[in-house]
Amino acid sequence: MQHIQLGAVDYTLLIVYFAFVLGIGWVLRRYVRSSEDFFLSGRSIPAWIAGLAFLSANLGAQEVIGMAASGAKYGMMTSHFYWVGAIPAMVFVGLFMMPFYYGSRARSVPEYLKLRFDEKTRGFNAMTFAVMTVFSSGISMYALAKLLELVLGWSFHMSVILSAIIVLAYIFLGGLTSAIYNEVLQFFLIVLGFLPLVLLGLKDVGGWAGLTAKLETVATNAGFSAGAWSDSWRHLNSASANPMGVEWFGMVMGLGFVLSFGYWCTDFLVVQRAMAADSMTAARRTPLLAAFPKMLFPFLVILPGMIVIALQAGGTGLLPIGSDGTPNYNLAVPVMLAHYLPTGLLGLGLTALMASFMSGMAGNVTAFNTVWTYDIYQSYIRPGRPDAHYLRMGHAATVFGIVASVAAAYATTKFNNIMDMLQLVFAFVNAPLFATFLLGMFWRRTTGHGAFFGLLTGTLVAALHHGLVLPLGAAAGLKGGFLGAVLHTYPSEMAQNFWTAIFAWTSCFVATIVISLLTRPNKSDEDLKGLVYALTPRQRDEHLPWYKRPATLGVVVLAFTLVLNIIFW
Amino acid sequence: MKLDLRLPIGLMFTIFGVILTLYGFASDRAIYNRSLGVNVNLWWGLVLLAFGLVMLAFALRGGRKAERGS
Numbered sequence: 007m008q009h010i011q012l013g014a015v016d017y018t019l020l021i022v023y024f025a026f027v028l029g030i031g032w033v034l035r036r037y038v039r040s041s042e043d044f045f046l047s048g049r050s051i052p053a054w055i056a057g058l059a060f061l062s063a064n065l066g067a068q069e070v071i072g073m074a075a076s077g078a079k080y081g082m083m084t085s086h087f088y089w090v091g092a093i094p095a096m097v098f099v100g101l102f103m104m105p106f107y108y109g110s111r112a113r114s115v116p117e118y119l120k121l122r123f124d125e126k127t128r129g130f131n132a133m134t135f136a137v138m139t140v141f142s143s144g145i146s147m148y149a150l151a152k153l154l155e156l157v158l159g160w161s162f163h164m165s166v167i168l169s170a171i172i173v174l175a176y177i178f179l180g181g182l183t184s185a186i187y188n189e190v191l192q193f194f195l196i197v198l199g200f201l202p203l204v205l206l207g208l209k210d211v212g213g214w215a216g217l218t219a220k221l222e223t224v225a226t227n228a229g230f231s232a233g234a235w236s237d238s239w240r241h242l243n244s245a246s247a248n249p250m251g252v253e254w255f256g257m258v259m260g261l262g263f264v265l266s267f268g269y270w271c272t273d274f275l276v277v278q279r280a281m282a283a284d285s286m287t288a289a290r291r292t293p294l295l296a297a298f299p300k301m302l303f304p305f306l307v308i309l310p311g312m313i314v315i316a317l318q319a320g321g322t323g324l325l326p327i328g329s330d331g332t333p334n335y336n337l338a339v340p341v342m343l344a345h346y347l348p349t350g351l352l353g354l355g356l357t358a359l360m361a362s363f364m365s366g367m368a369g370n371v372t373a374f375n376t377v378w379t380y381d382i383y384q385s386y387i388r389p390g391r392p393d394a395h396y397l398r399m400g401h402a403a404t405v406f407g408i409v410a411s412v413a414a415a416y417a418t419t420k421f422n423n424i425m426d427m428l429q430l431v432f433a434f435v436n437a438p439l440f441a442t443f444l445l446g447m448f449w450r451r452t453t454g455h456g457a458f459f460g461l462l463t464g465t466l467v468a469a470l471h472h473g474l475v476l477p478l479g480a481a482a483g484l485k486g487g488f489l490g491a492v493l494h495t496y497p498s499e500m501a502q503n504f505w506t507a508i509f510a511w512t513s514c515f516v517a518t519i520v521i522s523l524l525t526r527p528n529k530s531d532e533d534l535k536g537l538v539y540a541l542t543p544r545q546r547d548e549h550l551p552w553y554k555r556p557a558t559l560g561v562v563v564l565a566f567t568l569v570l571n572i573i574f575w
Numbered sequence: 576m577k578l579d580l581r582l583p584i585g586l587m588f589t590i591f592g593v594i595l596t597l598y599g600f601a602s603d604r605a606i607y608n609r610s611l612g613v614n615v616n617l618w619w620g621l622v623l624l625a626f627g628l629v630m631l632a633f634a635l636r637g638g639r640k641a642e643r644g645s
Contacts, residue, residue, distance in 0.1 A: 015598050019591060026587045033578055055580060187580050194584060198626065202619050206610055348606040350598045350616035354591065 009159040010344045016353025023357045024172060026191065027364070031176030031184040041396040044181035045376040046113060046282050051183070053288035055190055057295030060279040062189035065196060066366020067150045067359065070307055074342075075335035077311025078318075078325070080250045080500075081221060081235030082574055084311075085304040086257060089238070091266030093297050093567045097560040099271045100293035104280060105545055106447050108289035109536045113281070115274040116381040122446045122537045124454030124528060125385075130461065132381035134435050135274060136374055140407060142432070143370035144414020150363040151415065157340045158356075166415055169360070173367050174408045178401060182282055182376075185368040189279075192361035197299075199358025200306050203339075206346040207313035220316035227319065235312065238574045251478075251498030260504025264511040265433075268440035275373040287550065294559040301567055311338040367411070375403035430472065430484065437507040438464025438514030445518050450531070450538045456522030464514025471509040477502045579637055585630030592624025 038044050051059075076084040112118040116135065120128035151165035176184045211217045221235035228234070234241050234248055241248040242257060252260075270276060270293070280292035314324055318333060324341045325333035343355045379399045388395070442461050445452045473489035477499040482488060486502060496502040535541050547555040599617025607614050 015594065018594060022587065022590055022594075026583055030578075030583055187578070187583075190580055191584055191587065194588070194626075198588070198623060202615055206613070206615070209611055346610055348602075348610050348616065350595055350602065351610070351619055354595070354619075 010157055012158065012353065013349035015350050016356065019353040020357050027172060027176055027188050030187050031179035034180030034184045034187065037183060038181050041393050041400055044397055044400045045379065047183040047186060049282060050284050051186060051282045052284055053291040053295055055186060056279050056283045056288065056292040058193045059186040059189040060276055060292050061296040061300055062193040062365045063279055063369030064276055065362055066146050067363035068146050068366065070362045071336055071339055073307040074311035074338040077308035078315040078335045078338050081312060082238045083248060083250050084308045085238050085574060086261060088300060088304050089567050089571050090258060090262040092270060093301055093563060094262065095266040095270035096293040096297040096300065097564055098267060100290050101556055101560050103271055103447060104290040105542060106537055107277060107281060108286050109542065113380050114376050115272060115277055116377060123457040127454060127458045127461065128381060130458065132377050136377050136382065138432055139275065139370040139374040140410045141414050143367045143411040145418055146363060146366050147411055147415040148418040153340060166412060169364060170408050170412050173364055173371060174405065177368055177371055177404050182372050185372045186279060186282065188368065189365045192365040195361045196358045197306065199354045202351055203342050203346060203355060204306060204309050207310060207342060211313055211316050217312060217316055220319055221312065223319045224315055238571065240575060245497045245501060250500050251496065252501045252504060256501055256504045260508045264437050264440060264507040268436045272436065272439045272443050274377060275369045278373055278376065290556040291559065294556055294563060297563045301563065301570065310342050314338045314342060371404060371407045374407040375400050378403045433503060433506060434465045434468040434510065437468060437510040441511050441515040442518060448539045450534055450540055451522055451527060452518060453522045453525045454528045455525040456518045459521050460514045460518030463517035464510045467513035468506050468510035472506050475502060579634045581630045581634035581637065585627050585634055588623045588627030589631060592620050592627050595620030596624060
C-alpha cells in the first residue's frame with residue numbers, strides 16, 4: 007500500500023491537538039489533592055461531561071476501525087451492536103444498576119463485589135480485570151502503531167512511545183478528571199473529524215439509495231439475497247441467510263443480552279465515568295445521556311465500511327486484497343481517509359483517529375490504576391496507610407500501567423495470537439459476570455460462595471463450550487475445538503462467540519442460584535442496605551423537570567432506537 | 576466546577592476552524608479532485624469555526640453567571 011503524504015497543515019493540526027491534551031492535564035493538576043480526586047475526580051463531574059466520557063472511553067481505535075471493518079464484512083447487521091446491544095444495556099445500567107453502584111459509595115466495581123458478596127469474589131474480579139486492561143490497552147496500542155506504519159510509513163516504535171508518553175503525561179498530572187475532560191474533547195474531535203468522510207462517501211455513492219443499490223451487487227455476489235448488506239433484521243430467520251452467520255435468537259440473546267449487558271453493566275472502564283458524577287441523579291443520567299449520541303454512531307462508524315465495500319463492488323477496489331483472497335477489512339477507515347480527504351481535512355481525520363486511540367487507552371489506564379491501588383494494593387499488600395500514600399501509589403500505578411501496556415504491545419508483535427487468546431479469555435470472564443451482578447442486585451438471597459463458584463462455573467463452561475465447537479473452516483486451536491472432539495460447527499466466529507456467551511451466562515446464573523440455596527447467607531439485611539434492590543429506598547425524581555428524569559430519558563431513547571430498528575429493518 | 580471544559584473545546588475548534596478556512600482559501604484547487612471537487616477545507620473549516628465559537632460563547636456566558644453567583 008502506498009503511504010499517504012501529509013502536509014505541513016496536517017502536522018499543525020496534530021500538534022495543536024497534542025498541545026490542548028497536555029494543557030488540560032497541566033491546568034487540572036492543581037485540583038488533585040487526595041486519592042479520591044485522582045481516582046474518582048472527587049465525585050464532582052456534571053452529568054453531560056460524565057456521559058460523553060462514558061461514551062468516549064469505549065470509543066477506542068479498535069471500535070472505530072473494528073466497526074467499519076464489520077460494516078464492510080457484515081453490512082447493516084453490524085448496527086445490532088448498537089441498537090440491540092449497547093443502547094438497551096446503557097438504559098438498564100442507568101435506571102437499575104447505578105443506584106447500587108453510586109449509592110453504595112463503592113470506589114470500583116470489584117469493591118462493590120466485596121461489599122455485596124465477599125473478599126474472594128472481589129479478588130478474582132480485580133485480578134482478572136487488572137490483567138485484561140493492561141493487555142487491551144497494549145493491544146490497541148499495537149493496532150494503532152501497525153496502522154500508522156502501514157498507512158503513513160511512521161515508525162512503529164515512534165508511534166508507540168509518542169502516544170504512551172502523551173497519555174501518561176495527562177493522566178499523571180490530572181488523574182481521572184484529566185482523562186474524562188480529554189475524553190469529551192476527543193469525542194467532539196472524533197465526530198467532527200469523521201463526519202466529512204461519511205458525507206463525502208455518501209455523496210460519492212449517490213446517497214443511501216445509491217449505497218443500497220451498490221450493496222445489492224455485493225450481496226448477490228456473495229450468494230445472499232439482495233438486501234443482505236443493507237437490512238438489519240430481514241435476514242435473521244436462519245443463520246445461512248446472512249453474512250454474519252447468526253439467527254435472531256443467538257443474536258438477541260448472545261449479543262444483545264449477555265455480551266452487551268455484560269460489558270456496559272459490569273466493565274469498570276465505563277462504570278468508573280458514572281461513579282465520578284457529582285450526584286446520584288447525575289450518575290443515573292450518565293449512561294442515558296451517553297445513549298443519545300451512541301444511537302447515531304452506526305452512521306459514523308459503520309457507514310464508512312459499507313461505503314468502502316460498495317465501491318469495491320463498483321470496481322474502484324479501494325481495499326487491498328490479502329494473501330487469502332479476502333479484502334483487508336481493517337483498512338476501511340484509513341483507505342477512506344486517503345481516498346477522499348485532501349491535505350488539511352486529512353490531518354483532522356488522522357487527529358481524530360489518534361484521539362480515538364488515546365481515549366481508549368486512557369480509559370484502560372485510569373481503570374487499571376484505580377483497581378490496582380484500591381482493590382489489590384490497599385486490600386492485600388499495604389492496608390491502613392494514610393491517603394497520601396495511596397495517591398503516590400496511584401501515580402506510580404499510572405506509570406506502571408503505561409509501561410506494562412507498551413510491553414504488551416511489543417509482546418503482541420512477537421506472538422500474534424496473543425490478541426485472539428485475550429479476546430477469548432475476556433469473553434470467558436465477562437459474560438458470566440453479568441449473571442453474578444443481576445442476581446446480586448436483585449435477589450438478596452445470593453451468597454458470597456454462590457457468586458464466586460457460580461462465576462468460576464460460568465468461566466469453565468465457556469472454556470468447555472469453546473473447546474468443543476469450531477467456526478466453519480477453522481482449524482482446531484485458539485479458534486475452538488482444543489479439547490479434541492468437535493461436537494458442533496458454527497457458520498461464523500461471531501455465531502460461536504454469541505453462543506459461548508449464552509452458555510457461560512446461563513451456567514453461571516443456574517450455578518449461582520443452586521449454590522446460594524445450599525449455602526448460608528454471609529450478609530445480613532442490614533449489611534445489604536443500598537446494595538440490593540429490595541433493601542434500597544426507591545429513587546424519587548418528582549422534584550426534577552421531566553427532561554431530567556432518568557426514567558423519562560430511558561423511555562425516550564428506547565423509543566428512538568425502536569424507530570431506527572424499524573426504518574432499517 | 577474546576578475548569579469550564581467548554582473553554583478548551585471552543586478554543587481548539589476555533590483554532591482548527593481558522594487554520595482550515597485559511598488553508599481552504601490558499602490551497603491549490605487541484606487537491607480537491609479527490610473530495611469530489613468540493614473545497615472541503617473551506618467549508619468544513621467554517622463548520623468547525625462556528626462550533627468553536629458557539630462553545631466559547633457558552634463558556635464566557637457560564638463564566639459571567641458563576642461570577643454573579645459568587
